[in-house]
Amino acid sequence: MKANENTSLKQHMGMKAKTRISNTVIYIILVIMSIIWLFPFVSIVLQSFRGGPVKGMTNEIIPSIWSLENYVALAKTDFFRWYLNTLIMALVVSVLQTVIVLCMSYTLSRFRFKMRKGLMRFMLILGMFPGMLTMIILYRVLKDLGLTQANAVPGLILVYVASSGMGYYVSKGFFDTIPKSLDEAARIDGATRAQVLTKIILPLAKPIVIYTILTSFMAPWGDFVFARYISFGASKGMNVAVGLFNWLSKDQINSSYTMFCAGGVIVAIPVTIIFMCLQKYYVEGVTGGAVKG
Amino acid sequence: MLQPLFVRNLRKKHFASCFWIGGTMNHISDLEYLKLPKWRRALIKIAQFFISIPKAFLNLFVKIGRFFKKMGLAVGREIKDIILTFKNGDWKTRISYVIMGFGNITRGQILRGLLFLLFEGVFLFFMFKPTGGLYWMSMLPSLGKEGPGKAYDPIFDTYVTTYNDNSFQILLYGVLTIFFIIAFIVTWRMNVKQNKLAQQILDSGKPLKSGKDDLRSMVDDNFHKTLLALPLTGIIVFTVMPIVFMILVAFTNYDGTHDGYSNALFTWVGLENFNTMLGIGGSGSKVYAATFGEILLWTLVWAFFATFTNYFLGMLVAMMINKKGIQFKKGWRTILVMTIAIPQFISLLYVSKMFAQNGMVNQFLQSIGVLKGLDYIPFLEEATHARISVILINIWIGIPYLMLIATGILMNIPQDLYESAKIDGASGWKQYTKITLPYMLFITAPYLLTSFTSNMNNFNVIYLLTGGGPTNAAASTAAGSAGFTDLLITWLFKITTGAESQYYFASVIGILVFIVVAAISLIVYNLLPSVKNEEDFQ
Incomplete structure (x- = not known):
């Protein structure tokens, strides 16, 4: 009896030691990962405070001269114009895109009409074309409308919003999980379809509404392709991504590298704060989207 | 599951x-x-x-x-119905065949009738006005007859350039006209059907729906049409029509020197561009075919590694953080999620500069003396190095997403499965391969497919990190001067924005990307064990 207990105790101890070792290994891996993941961000903040005559890349990780001059210098460039452009686009796009995506996904989730399956299949096929393909003609058409270069902001908003109905998958997946019996009960009580949507579904759909607003708000900050092509060299119509990208081009990097870092920090801070606050909803959306395809 | x-x-x-x-x-x-x-x-x-x-x-x-058989039968049925409706219809119905909405108006459905009439009016005006639909349609086969020329200006005594036909506009409005005609045919058919229905309803002695009823049904029985109207209009105007236009461009010689208006007209060239790109036919160099083959291969290799390295490493990280006894779970996750929050162009551009020739990483390696006489490691400057680097840096970008997804799914695996496995004496690895992995793969199979195809079109990572470079000397005579890390999509972008702007090649590449993506999706979907039944989720 005693011997048996002893061995099981030993086994238990052995298990414990094993767990401790594996946990330690995991902690070490996680710490190393955290360093790798955070290093670029810490480093960009440090670089943004680097003063002195050298504005290009150097080998110092921690700046020897600290100053705010890079942030001050931003005011003399078009940076805040780009910032305003991007902010306007992000705000307008997040509202309009959310409305459109919700219309689309709610309809495809809740209604059973004749063309529904065909419509979904059609959009699936449509989505297989690279979006960049349409850039050439959209540019020409927007140019004829006078919505390119310096006036690129309304043009870009149009482009972002118009085809946003294609991205209905995630929120359709969410609507699919709301029981249909709710709709039917309300319909029996005499509510119209529109009332069902506004009075019953929307309050329940808060997480997905926030998710859609969040993702569509973040998109214009990172869009590079369309923004670059449609603003086409006109500084007044650029967004932050295009403007800052140019500062890292071969002929400008030696004079603007630290300014790029400062600009990057100013762009990243509000977006990151908003994202971190609404992280919960983002995670819900992403996980739900992956599971339901 | x-x-x-x-x-x-x-x-x-x-x-x-x-x-x-x-x-x-x-x-x-x-x-x-x-x-x-x-x-x-x-x-x-x-x-x-x-x-x-x-x-x-x-x-x-x-x-x-x-599908085609079904379509043919459906069209036959429709035509039969149209003829029968005319035969059995009263005079109001028959007049409606020419004047749309006539039947509606005379039967008291004023609102519907006026809308039909208005649509017909707009359509006829568009078709028959001087440079209207008929003109565009007639020019479509040639894409313009007279290009820009020189004309003598007696007042200034010089030759000035005169602009005539505009191929771009002809193609654009030609496509538009075709869409308009299709829309007209559909509306006309609707108009005929409505007359038939109205006649039937009146014959059976019931009242017709009034305009007020119609408006009410827009927020009730026909609410889906109201909701879809705006999104679908946007998709048709800004996605479908441009794609149709760009597919047509692949069969023309539209480029920087043939811009269709100020330089020279462009015209149809048949399959010539496809032949050049794919190296079909004896004439012409094989450089495009070789470049295309190389880039396609790299695109597939990239998509494979980018998808699966992220998938398995992300799952691993999620499992490490989820493990019992690990503290600060939320903290670790937050650190990783930072990469999603910060716009990619900032993080990727900064990382690309870190790995540059004179960047931080090389300087650091130099200072600790690992380089042994080398000046630098060409992380992004040499073909193989660059290809490995972009895959590794993509892991940095991708792990957080997969970590989030995997965390959500892992938490849903019933814990009793693991407990019974433990009682049966299964090792950790066994548990992983027999429970965790099958479960994850089963649930995320559709996600893996979409992530593979979106990685094929992952513009940001490649363009911001290497810009497609280093330059591939063998491909330098092909349009867009493709590099070793260029994906098809970045090559397309380079051609479009390049000096000569061979839009037709960009368009050919776009079509080929579509074919590859569609083929992969079709094969995988047919092989997937879980052909999803969407009603299951409801």
Whole structure:
């Protein structure tokens, strides 16, 4: 009896030691990962405070001269114009895109009409074309409308919003999980379809509404392709991504590298704060989207 | 969720065994299959995969055939119905065949009738105005007859350039006119149908719907049409029509020197661009075919590694953080999620500068003396280095997403599965391969497919990190001067924004990307064990 207990105790101890070792290994891996993941961000903040005559890349990780001059210098460039452009686009796009995506996904989730399956299949096929393909003609058409270069902001908003109905998958997946019996009960009580949507579904759909607003708000900050092509060299119509990208081009990097870092920090801070606050909803959306395809 | 996968595997007929693996020509039974050693089961699985590819294609063609048959029958039915409606219709219905909405108005449905009439008016005006639909349609086969020329200006005594036809506009408005005609035919058909219905309703003695009823149904029975109107208009105008236009461009010689208006007209060239790109036909150099082949191969290799490294490493990280006894779970996750929050152009551009020739990483390696005489490691400057680097840096970008997704799914795996596995003495690795992995793969199979195809079109990572470079000397004579890390999509972008802007090549690449993506999706969808039934989720 005693011997048996002893061995099981030993086994238990052995298990414990094993767990401790594996946990330690995991902690070490996680710490190393955290360093790798955070290093670029810490480093960009440090670089943004680097003063002195050298504005290009150097080998110092921690700046020897600290100053705010890079942030001050931003005011003399078009940076805040780009910032305003991007902010306007992000705000307008997040509202309009959310409305459109919700219309689309709610309809495809809740209604059973004749063309529904065909419509979904059609959009699936449509989505297989690279979006960049349409850039050439959209540019020409927007140019004829006078919505390119310096006036690129309304043009870009149009482009972002118009085809946003294609991205209905995630929120359709969410609507699919709301029981249909709710709709039917309300319909029996005499509510119209529109009332069902506004009075019953929307309050329940808060997480997905926030998710859609969040993702569509973040998109214009990172869009590079369309923004670059449609603003086409006109500084007044650029967004932050295009403007800052140019500062890292071969002929400008030696004079603007630290300014790029400062600009990057100013762009990243509000977006990151908003994202971190609404992280919960983002995670819900992403996980739900992956599971339901 | 595990159960169905297992059962489905059991039910499958292992027809693959009929050749070299099994040795016999008979299908083996499920029991026999389970008795086979592991490697033979794996071989059977692989053989099954390859055998089912032609089958999948065959299925596709059968489906396409059926689709056309169905379409043909439907059109026949419609035409028959139109003729019958005319034969059986009263005079109001018959006049409606020419004047749309006439029947509606005379029967008291003023609102509907006026809308029909208005649409017909707009359509006829557009078609018959001087440079209207008819003009565009008539110019479409040639894309313009007279290009820009010189004309003598007697007032200033010089030659000035005169602009005549505009190929771009002709193609654009031509496409628009075709869409408009289709819309008109559909509306006209609707108008005929409405007359038939109205007649039937009146014959049976019931009242027709009034305009007020129509408006009410817009927020009720027909609410879906109201909701879809705006999104679908946007998609048709800004996605469908541009794609149709760009597909047509692939068959023209539209580029920087043939811009269709101020330099020279462009015109139809048939399949010439496809032949050049794919190296079909004897004439012309093979440089495009070679470049295209190389880039396509790299795109597929990239998509494969980018998808699966992220997938497995992300899952691993999620499992590490989820492990019992690990503290600060939320903290670790937050650190990783930072990469998603910060706009990619900032993080990727900064990382690309870190790995540059004179960047931080090289300087650091230099200072600790690892380089041993080398000046720098060409992380992004040499073909193989650059290809490995972009895949590694993409892991940095991708792990957080997968970590989030995997965390959500892992938490849903019933814990009793693990407990019973533990009691049976299964090791951690066994538990992983027998429970965690099958569960994850089953649930995320559709996600893996979409992530593969979106990685094929992952513009940001490649363009911001390397800009497609380093330059591929062998491909330098091809348009867009493709580099070693260029994907098809970045090549397309380079051609479009390049000095000569061969839009037709960009368009050809776009179409080929579509074909590749569609083919992969079709094959995988047909092979997936979980052909999803969307109603299951409701």
